[in-house]
Amino acid sequence: MSFMPNCQDVTKHSSDYLDRSLSRWKRLGMWFHMMMCVDCRRYVSQLQLTIATLKKHPKANPPPVSNEQVDNVVKHVCQNLKPDD
Amino acid sequence: MPAAIPATRRPELSKPPLPADAELIPKLLAGDETAYAQVVRAYHGLMIHLARAIVGEAFADEVAQEAWVAVLRALPRFERRSSLKTWILRIVSNTAKSRLRHESRSVSLDDTMSEQPIVDPARFKSNAHWASPPAMWHADTPDALLASSQLRSCIDAALRALPPMQRAVVSLRDMQGMDMETICKVLEVSESNGRVLLHRARSRIQQAIEEHETR
Ligand SMILES: [Zn+2]
Numbered sequence: 010m011s012f013m014p015n016c017q018d019v020t021k022h023s024s025d026y027l028d029r030s031l032s033r034w035k036r037l038g039m040w041f042h043m044m045m046c047v048d049c050r051r052y053v054s055q056l057q058l059t060i061a062t063l064k065k066h067p068k069a070n071p072p073p074v075s076n077e078q079v080d081n082v083v084k085h086v087c088q089n090l091k092p093d094d
Numbered sequence: 095m096p097a098a099i100p101a102t103r104r105p106e107l108s109k110p111p112l113p114a115d116a117e118l119i120p121k122l123l124a125g126d127e128t129a130y131a132q133v134v135r136a137y138h139g140l141m142i143h144l145a146r147a148i149v150g151e152a153f154a155d156e157v158a159q160e161a162w163v164a165v166l167r168a169l170p171r172f173e174r175r176s177s178l179k180t181w182i183l184r185i186v187s188n189t190a191k192s193r194l195r196h197e198s199r200s201v202s203l204d205d206t207m208s209e210q211p212i213v214d215p216a217r218f219k220s221n222a223h224w225a226s227p228p229a230m231w232h233a234d235t236p237d238a239l240l241a242s243s244q245l246r247s248c249i250d251a252a253l254r255a256l257p258p259m260q261r262a263v264v265s266l267r268d269m270q271g272m273d274m275e276t277i278c279k280v281l282e283v284s285e286s287n288g289r290v291l292l293h294r295a296r297s298r299i300q301q302a303i304e305e306h307e308t309r
Contacts, residue, residue, distance in 0.1 A: 015223060016218060016227075017222040017223075020212050024297075025289060030274075030289065051230070058234065058236065058303075059296055060268050062303070063249075063269055064269065066249065066269060067246070068250070069268075069269035069270070070269075071270075072139050072142055073139060078138065079135050080131075083127055085159050085162070085163070086134075086159075087125075090125075090163065
């Protein structure tokens with residue numbers, strides 16, 4: 010990728026751009042491109058919205074663990090550890 | 095009546111605080127069942143979440159149980175180079191991966207190496223600028239998007255269709271908010287592969303939303 014990325018480059022590096030894991034130079038190039046390109050600006054903001062949506066997705070939280078489940082796991086572990094130890 | 099817990103260490107409702115690794119590990123090694131229960135309560139949900147991402151709903155509970163046995167067997171050899179939580183999740187990941195290989199021999203765990211483009215090349219002109227640029231979406235906030243049950247099922251279907259490692263990375267990163275360094279340790283992938291997996295996964299979900307939102 011030269012200093013100024015093209016639109017296809019922007020789609021390739023958009024996660025790294027949003028997560029701030031590009032070098033400063035590449036980051037600046039992406040920023041300049043988006044200043045001038047409304048399509049890429051929209052593409053990247055839609056990616057950002059996708060990430061925010063995943064964060065709020067009902068399945069984003071691990072399932073709650075009941076006391077019964079805890080007891081079952083502990084029982085299972087104790088039964089399975091004994092013969093070997 | 096227990097002593098008051100300082101505000102900084104106050105646990106979430108109904109979830110007693112988990113002792114620090116240094117305090118917890120010796121108790122686990124001694125076979126202290128109360129410590130077992132504490133650690134299971136703290137991490138079992140997350141383990142199921144990770145196992146689900148890799149191996150799917152049907153085997154997730156079994157994998158998590160199996161992983162606990164492996165964790166407590168291997169604990170005497172735990173070198174504490176990472177946190178107990180990271181180490182436990184790595185065992186879950188490995189247990190889930192071997193289960194997946196066993197259940198479906200042909201499945202490829204990840205497609206980091208695939209040359210498949212992120213966005214269909216037909217959408218670009220020969221100079222790599224957009225030929226068919228992204229259109230506006232109907233909704234412009236996560237809540238507005240998630241309000242549609244139809245779109246929620248599209249997202250679920252897209253998540254289910256991801257290769258397992260992509261699904262694992264995006265679940266841990268974007269749904270769980272875990273940092274990439276820990277995720278890469280847990281899944282035993284390099285940081286750069288982890289980033290590729292994440293971007294591919296996000297792009298496929300974005301594409302699923304786009305198909306729904308622009309029709
Ligand atoms: Zn552009």
